[in-house]
Amino acid sequence: MQEGKKIKTISFIIGLITLLYIMSLLFMPVNTGAGGLYKKAGGISKEPLNTIDYLAIGDSECSTSISPMEIWNSYGYAGYNCGVPGQRLQDTYYLLKRILNKQSPKVVLLETNATFRDFKYINALETKIDEKTKKLFPIYQYHNNWKYFHFYMLKNFSAKAIKKPSSVYKGYQRNTITRPYTGGPYTAETDKVHQIGDQPVFYLKKIMDLCNKKGIRLILYSSPSPKCWSYAKHNAMKQFADKNGLDYVDLNLSLDRLSIDWNQDSRDSGDHINYYGAKKVSAYLGNYLSGQNLLTDHRQDSSYTTWNQELKRYLADNSNNHE
Amino acid sequence: MTYTSILYLFIFLPGVILVYQLAPARNRYLVLLGASWLFFLSLSSTLIVYLLISTLSVHHIGLWLSSCKKELDLTGRSPEEKKALKAACAGKRRRILWFGIGIQLGMLVVLKYSGFFSDNMNHLLKAVSYPTLLPVMKFALPIGISFYTLQAVSYLADVYYEKIPADDHLGRLALYLSFFPILMEGPICRYSQTAKDLTEGKPLDYKNVTYGFQRILWGLFKKLVIADRLNLLVETIFGSYKQYSGIVVITGAILYTFQLYADFSGCIDMTIGTGEIFGISIPENFRQPFFSKSASEFWRRWHITLGTWLKDYIFYPISLTAPVKKFGKKSRAKLGKHFGQVAASAPALFGVWICNGFWHGTGWHYLFFGMYYFVLILLENLTEPYVIKAATALKINRSGLLYQSFQSVKLLIIVFTGELFFRAENLRAGIFMFRSIFTDFHLSSLTDGSLLKLGLNLPDYAAVLLGFLAVLCVGVIHERGISIRNHISACRLPLRWSLYYGAILLVIVLGAYGDGYLPAKLIYAGF
Amino acid sequence: MKELLEILNDINPGIDYETETGLIDEALLDSFSILSLIPELEDAFGITITPADMVPVNFNSANAMWSMINRLKEE
Numbered sequence: 072m073q074e075g076k077k078i079k080t081i082s083f084i085i086g087l088i089t090l091l092y093i094m095s096l097l098f099m100p101v102n103t104g105a106g107g108l109y110k111k112a113g114g115i116s117k118e119p120l121n122t123i124d125y126l127a128i129g130d131s132e133c134s135t136s137i138s139p140m141e142i143w144n145s146y147g148y149a150g151y152n153c154g155v156p157g158q159r160l161q162d163t164y165y166l167l168k169r170i171l172n173k174q175s176p177k178v179v180l181l182e183t184n185a186t187f188r189d190f191k192y193i194n195a196l197e198t199k200i201d202e203k204t205k206k207l208f209p210i211y212q213y214h215n216n217w218k219y220f221h222f223y224m225l226k227n228f229s230a231k232a233i234k235k236p237s238s239v240y241k242g243y244q245r246n247t248i249t250r251p252y253t254g255g256p257y258t259a260e261t262d263k264v265h266q267i268g269d270q271p272v273f274y275l276k277k278i279m280d281l282c283n284k285k286g287i288r289l290i291l292y293s294s295p296s297p298k299c300w301s302y303a304k305h306n307a308m309k310q311f312a313d314k315n316g317l318d319y320v321d322l323n324l325s326l327d328r329l330s331i332d333w334n335q336d337s338r339d340s341g342d343h344i345n346y347y348g349a350k351k352v353s354a355y356l357g358n359y360l361s362g363q364n365l366l367t368d369h370r371q372d373s374s375y376t377t378w379n380q381e382l383k384r385y386l387a388d389n390s391n392n393h394e
Numbered sequence: 395m396t397y398t399s400i401l402y403l404f405i406f407l408p409g410v411i412l413v414y415q416l417a418p419a420r421n422r423y424l425v426l427l428g429a430s431w432l433f434f435l436s437l438s439s440t441l442i443v444y445l446l447i448s449t450l451s452v453h454h455i456g457l458w459l460s461s462c463k464k465e466l467d468l469t470g471r472s473p474e475e476k477k478a479l480k481a482a483c484a485g486k487r488r489r490i491l492w493f494g495i496g497i498q499l500g501m502l503v504v505l506k507y508s509g510f511f512s513d514n515m516n517h518l519l520k521a522v523s524y525p526t527l528l529p530v531m532k533f534a535l536p537i538g539i540s541f542y543t544l545q546a547v548s549y550l551a552d553v554y555y556e557k558i559p560a561d562d563h564l565g566r567l568a569l570y571l572s573f574f575p576i577l578m579e580g581p582i583c584r585y586s587q588t589a590k591d592l593t594e595g596k597p598l599d600y601k602n603v604t605y606g607f608q609r610i611l612w613g614l615f616k617k618l619v620i621a622d623r624l625n626l627l628v629e630t631i632f633g634s635y636k637q638y639s640g641i642v643v644i645t646g647a648i649l650y651t652f653q654l655y656a657d658f659s660g661c662i663d664m665t666i667g668t669g670e671i672f673g674i675s676i677p678e679n680f681r682q683p684f685f686s687k688s689a690s691e692f693w694r695r696w697h698i699t700l701g702t703w704l705k706d707y708i709f710y711p712i713s714l715t716a717p718v719k720k721f722g723k724k725s726r727a728k729l730g731k732h733f734g735q736v737a738a739s740a741p742a743l744f745g746v747w748i749c750n751g752f753w754h755g756t757g758w759h760y761l762f763f764g765m766y767y768f769v770l771i772l773l774e775n776l777t778e779p780y781v782i783k784a785a786t787a788l789k790i791n792r793s794g795l796l797y798q799s800f801q802s803v804k805l806l807i808i809v810f811t812g813e814l815f816f817r818a819e820n821l822r823a824g825i826f827m828f829r830s831i832f833t834d835f836h837l838s839s840l841t842d843g844s845l846l847k848l849g850l851n852l853p854d855y856a857a858v859l860l861g862f863l864a865v866l867c868v869g870v871i872h873e874r875g876i877s878i879r880n881h882i883s884a885c886r887l888p889l890r891w892s893l894y895y896g897a898i899l900l901v902i903v904l905g906a907y908g909d910g911y912l913p914a915k916l917i918y919a920g921f
Numbered sequence: 922m923k924e925l926l927e928i929l930n931d932i933n934p935g936i937d938y939e940t941e942t943g944l945i946d947e948a949l950l951d952s953f954s955i956l957s958l959i960p961e962l963e964d965a966f967g968i969t970i971t972p973a974d975m976v977p978v979n980f981n982s983a984n985a986m987w988s989m990i991n992r993l994k995e996e
Binding site for chain 1: 395401405
């Protein structure tokens with residue numbers, strides 16, 4: 072290549088980097104933080120310090136299966152559902168670490184589905200590079216804010232814009248869509264073991280260590296899901312739990328006690344449960360938690376009055392939408 | 395690692411370019427091959443064995459095909475002996491060819507289709523209440539197997555037909571099958587198109603590199619701004635199709651078609667651009683398909699390399715077999731020239747569209763999609779002389795604007811309908827959706843905000859519209875045979891650079907990625 | 922050659938076959954025209970056309986077709 076062209080290429084790249092840097096400054100101020108996938112889970116940052124009794128973490132199998140308000144209603148435990156759709160275990164770990172800076176729950180419920188997600192080192196590498204890029208050029212992270220530019224402008228024009236109360240309750244969003252699962256029984260016992268990859272084991276252990284260090288009881292659980300769950304995965308999880316002295320609650324093996332009705336309780340033919348399913352799972356897990364005698368009932372606690380107010384809204388919302 | 399990731403665009407690709415340039419010219423193909431295998435490993439890890447088996451077998455069988463022709467010694471033989479020897483050689487070569495194709499297709503069929511066949515066999519066995527069922531086997535598919543298998547078959551057939559000499563350069567064949575930009579979504583290249591360029595090891599050229607990156611940027615724009623944003627809406631509508639009807643379903647079909655085009659052609663842009671950087675010319679796969687006037691023209695402009703592959707290796711070979719020729723003769727004698735000709739083409743056309751349907755995947759809706767176009771194209775051929783006659787009788791100017799627009803609209807409706815079935819979860823869902831367009835059609839869906847509840851809000855639609863207009867403008871300009879890139883490079887530097895910077899920013903800001911967007915896969919990489 | 926031109930004009934009139942050299946490359950003849958052409962050629966000249974012959978260079982012009990026909994006659 073000629074000298075001139077080299078100089079041109081280099082100055083083009085320098086110009087681009089400068090431009091991206093300047094644009095990043097423009098996009099940062101309207102950073103809303105909790106957008107997108109973290110919309111629901113991100114709400115926990117607004118909870119007062121050290122008020123949360125238990126956390127639920129995991130991927131969409133977690134975010135759809137536990138409604139903290141149900142458990143509050145029956146047992147008075149203040150919990151938060153921090154499930155993030157499509158979340159990988161390493162991201163779950165980082166999210167938990169972040170939350171534990173502000174909250175000191177006694178129990179963490181980890182949904183196990185993400186353990187069996189296809190893990191590759193290359194994905195971890197990609198996540199790392201993405202994170203680095205976001206730090207270097209915040210525009211890469213906040214680029215979606217162009218929408219809010221528009222939104223804020225509109226807001227200034229018309230004073231009418233009313234903030235609608237959020238329909239997310241402590242990380243859980245009600246979803247009543249019903250698409251039955253018709254595949255029949257799926258819990259036939261087997262001795263097969265679905266191997267857990269090295270990397271998930273690595274992050275499971277990291278989560279475990281983190282909980283140990285903070286004196287948190289880590290409980291593994293599997294949400295009912297004919298599509299995602301298999302007996303071989305159960306065996307693998309059970310082995311892991313036994314080896315590390317953890318409790319493992321597999322709801323797929325307690326379908327009768329939960330009285331799950333697959334005609335009514337799934338929102339997408341057996342992948343995730345809907346609100347009706349989540350109600351049953353929450354009741355079961357609430358009962359389980361109360362059996363552990365680890366948490367205290369805060370319903371009469373004056374510092375938790377906002378929880379009772381939110382419960383009222385939650386119940387009203389439910390009955391409104393039942394029609 | 396896919397073509398749109400930071401890892402690929404800013405680390406992998408620049409790294410490969412750098413090492414390529416530093417390597418001596420005769421070893422540059424090894425850099426590309428190493429990069430391609432690394433890329434393959436990053437997506438399919440150990441499944442690379444299948445690719446290696448394909449490569450080795452293609453290499454060996456190609457040489458075998460040519461050696462048995464070379465060994466044929468006809469000197470000093472009588473004419474009868476010559477004939478007999480020639481026939482024996484031809485028979486042997488045919489068997490070798492089938493053996494070679496068998497290995498390639500065998501891997502594809504077992505990996506891709508065994509689940510489908512055992513599933514359907516089990517349905518059948520259940521229906522006749524047979525006591526035992528087949529085990530349902532589902533295999534992980536190596537990335538790009540549907541594409542590189544077709545390339546391998548075309549190489550073997552071309553060697554067999556002596557269109558190209560067999561290559562004893564194993565590295566070149568390996569790279570021909572696995573070159574990383576074409577690995578995920580093609581285009582399906584012929585050996586004669588890319589092999590020479592691949593091993594030539596041309597030095598980087600300023601113009602090639604800038605043109606290449608331009609093309610990649612354009613592809614990223616289509617993929618990230620249009621396709622991935624539309625993905626939100628398409629997933630919603632086709633995912634819970636039972637809740638939608640009428641205009642919403644129509645919107646879904648139309649926007650899915652645009653998503654597919656932006657996704658697939660965007661990826662091809664990135665592929666061709668990457669090839670350009672290394673001085674490798676990769677065949678085009680699209681030529682403004684939505685400006686077509688008939689279904690057969692559409693398929694000559696959409697996924698061109700699949701169409702020509704099917705033409706060369708399915709359509710002509712079937713047409714030229716003795717029974718089909720005989721059938722053609724008979725039908726021409728009985729039905730007259732026009733009908734006879736259409737009937738004569740039917741068997742080969744049927745073969746083409748069965749293959750097209752099945753190639754896309756294992757589902758009855760794909761087969762339906764193939765048969766849909768088979769019937770349409772057959773009808774088009776059948777009615778063509780009558781349409782011309784009718785138009786002349788009615789004094790309609792067939793090259794007039796009105797008639798041409800009518801043809802365009804008709805074709806678009808055909809394409810949208812086809813893609814509705816293509817995208818549907820299965821055939822039953824496709825039929826359900828198609829019927830719901832008519833049984834529950836309300837114009838009010840346009841104004842009551844239903845379209846804003848599908849995952850896209852107004853700014854999203856605005857971004858999509860902007861992308862759509864850009865693609866439309868570029869399409870119109872290309873349709874007129876004008877090269878935009880030459881015009882851009884003729885601009886003065888400040889304007890040119892502003893254009894580039896603007897385009898890069900547009901992709902970064904308006905791209906549908908990051909929080910709130912599940913990473914959208916390349917659609918055709920799944921076929 | 923005259924016979925060939927007659928056949929071509931019969932199948933797809935309105936093209937100047939004597940000078941045109943991009944019949945396939947410029948899509949003047951589509952695969953259906955080619956398909957109707959083949960049996961005509963086979964009957965008229967007593968040849969057999971195989972898939973190996975189905976390459977654009979053989980059909981791009983009347984001259985190219987003519988040399989293909991002559992080559993096939995010899996075999």
